[in-house]
Amino acid sequence: MSEWTRKDLLGIEELSAQEIELILQTAESFKEVSTRSVKKVPTLRGKTIVLFFFEPSTRTRTSFELAAKRLSADTLSIATSTSAIQKGETLKDTFKNIEAMKVDAIILRHSSSGVMHTLADSMGPSIINAGDGCHEHPTQALLDMFTIKEKKGKIKGLNVSIIGDITHSRVARSNIWGLKKLGANVTICAPRTLLPREIEKMGVNITTDLSKALKGADVINILRIQKERQKAGLFPSMREYAIQYGVSKEKLEKYAKKDVLVMHPGPMNRGIEIMPDVADGTYSVILEQVTNGIAVRMAVLYLVSQANSDEQEQ
Amino acid sequence: MLKKEANLMDDKMIKRTLMRISHEILERNKGTEGLAIVGIQCRGAYLAQRIADLIKEIDGSDVPVGIMDITLYRDDLTMIDYCPVVHSTKVEFDIDDKKIVLVDDVLFTGRTIRCALDELIDLGRPQNIQLAVLIDRGHRELPIRADYVGKNLPTTLEENVEVRLVEADGKDEIVLINQKEKRQ
Numbered sequence: 001m002s003e004w005t006r007k008d009l010l011g012i013e014e015l016s017a018q019e020i021e022l023i024l025q026t027a028e029s030f031k032e033v034s035t036r037s038v039k040k041v042p043t044l045r046g047k048t049i050v051l052f053f054f055e056p057s058t059r060t061r062t063s064f065e066l067a068a069k070r071l072s073a074d075t076l077s078i079a080t081s082t083s084a085i086q087k088g089e090t091l092k093d094t095f096k097n098i099e100a101m102k103v104d105a106i107i108l109r110h111s112s113s114g115v116m117h118t119l120a121d122s123m124g125p126s127i128i129n130a131g132d133g134c135h136e137h138p139t140q141a142l143l144d145m146f147t148i149k150e151k152k153g154k155i156k157g158l159n160v161s162i163i164g165d166i167t168h169s170r171v172a173r174s175n176i177w178g179l180k181k182l183g184a185n186v187t188i189c190a191p192r193t194l195l196p197r198e199i200e201k202m203g204v205n206i207t208t209d210l211s212k213a214l215k216g217a218d219v220i221n222i223l224r225i226q227k228e229r230q231k232a233g234l235f236p237s238m239r240e241y242a243i244q245y246g247v248s249k250e251k252l253e254k255y256a257k258k259d260v261l262v263m264h265p266g267p268m269n270r271g272i273e274i275m276p277d278v279a280d281g282t283y284s285v286i287l288e289q290v291t292n293g294i295a296v297r298m299a300v301l302y303l304v305s306q307a308n309s310d311e312q313e314q
Numbered sequence: 315m316l317k318k319e320a321n322l323m324d325d326k327m328i329k330r331t332l333m334r335i336s337h338e339i340l341e342r343n344k345g346t347e348g349l350a351i352v353g354i355q356c357r358g359a360y361l362a363q364r365i366a367d368l369i370k371e372i373d374g375s376d377v378p379v380g381i382m383d384i385t386l387y388r389d390d391l392t393m394i395d396y397c398p399v400v401h402s403t404k405v406e407f408d409i410d411d412k413k414i415v416l417v418d419d420v421l422f423t424g425r426t427i428r429c430a431l432d433e434l435i436d437l438g439r440p441q442n443i444q445l446a447v448l449i450d451r452g453h454r455e456l457p458i459r460a461d462y463v464g465k466n467l468p469t470t471l472e473e474n475v476e477v478r479l480v481e482a483d484g485k486d487e488i489v490l491i492n493q494k495e496k497r498q
Contacts, residue, residue: 028402037438043386
């Protein structure tokens with residue numbers, strides 16, 4: 001068993017396959033806690049965890065907050081709209097001030113890619129990336145991998161297709177890194193305009209034809225069309241996207257394997273990238289992903305907190 | 315770096331001891347009604363399963379067995395310099411109003427048992443909790459005692475008692491290791 005020594009979780013790219021496996025294995029043990037009548041263990045008692053979300057979020061923030069609370073940590077949320085960032089305070093100053101209040105971990109979502117890396121080096125508390133721009137969303141990828149492993153028993157050798165706006169998707173990037181490290185075959189599928197340049201360097205198969213992405217796939221991960229990032233007109237209309245790339249039960253039955261797993265990181269645009277008969281259908285594990293998210297985040301909080309308190313002692 | 319090992323129990327002796335403990339559990343609880351056994355990861359879990367098997371052999375009835383990992387309840391998480399691996403807790407029966415026999419291999423400071431008691435109480439409200447251990451080596455730091463003891467073994471703090479079981483270590487034996495020479 002490898003050991004965990006990182007005080008931060010900034011992305012999947014820098015993790016080894018062993019580290020990813022360790023998080024997934026630790027999460028398995030944490031899953032049981034949420035099924036108890038008293039859904040709480042005293043592990044992080046006395047620790048303070050700050051949730052700092054510069055972009056909207058329901059799932060990730062709630063999930064992190066529940067994870068922290070089920071480990072008995074104290075949590076507080078800061079919303080950008082009511083923070084001094086509005087008065088022009090720089091991000092670094094805001095963080096230095098939060099650090100001065102002796103918090104143990106900061107869970108951060110921000111629209112700039114890579115901002116966490118700059119902060120983490122100069123900060124004592126653990127920094128956990130809850131999504132940075134179009135870069136990474138590590139805990140989403142971890143919970144996706146956890147769900148795949150739980151349902152399929154393994155990740156190595158599986159065919160995973162990621163369908164949707166790859167260019168703007170931090171979920172896609174984190175998933176590709178993680179899945180490749182664990183030995184899955186990854187195919188990405190989108191209109192040309194939503195595929196980032198040089199994406200093939202990540203070692204993925206690329207297709208613009210949905211039927212090809214569905215054929216032979218053990219898992220399909222459908223990404224949200226991010227309406228807020230579509231002002232540039234990267235495809236003609238939502239309707240056209242839905243017709244060509246929207247995953248329906250009919251298309252699944254026509255092309256996909258009988259035991260294909262359908263995932264979506266949420267929030268869903270029903271009727272655009274995913275049809276209701278798929279979202280609520282038998283292939284879907286979308287709500288199980290949400291359940292697993294808490295266990296995965298508990299594991300991450302446990303591991304980084306433990307590594308950080310060791311670091312401070314030495 | 316000389317490590318002295320002395321054998322305390324061999325496989326036959328362990329078997330006889332567990333058999334005696336199983337009889338004692340049945341005697342004290344007047345049968346298996348409401349009884350459940352919970353072993354502490356890792357070796358306590360194997361011992362719990364063995365005791366349940368022996369009770370089945372003696373009495374013919376099945377007793378539910380659970381496994382408990384106490385890592386998340388440790389009081390020294392901020393003091394130890396490594397990250398303990400978290401194993402699963404699997405208590406898949408309702409513990410309310412049950413008579414729970416907690417099983418561990420070695421009873422030492424009592425801190426592991428404290429963790430296990432806290433965790434059990436978070437899972438429900440048992441009628442009572444009893445403790446069975448294979449070795450009681452003394453040096454308690456908390457007011458905790460065992461109801462069923464395989465062997466009382468006065469030790470020094472330099473000594474270490476290692477319980478090895480087929481399930482984890484390939485063979486059954488209990489050894490006393492003197493670590494005095496290991497200290498610099």
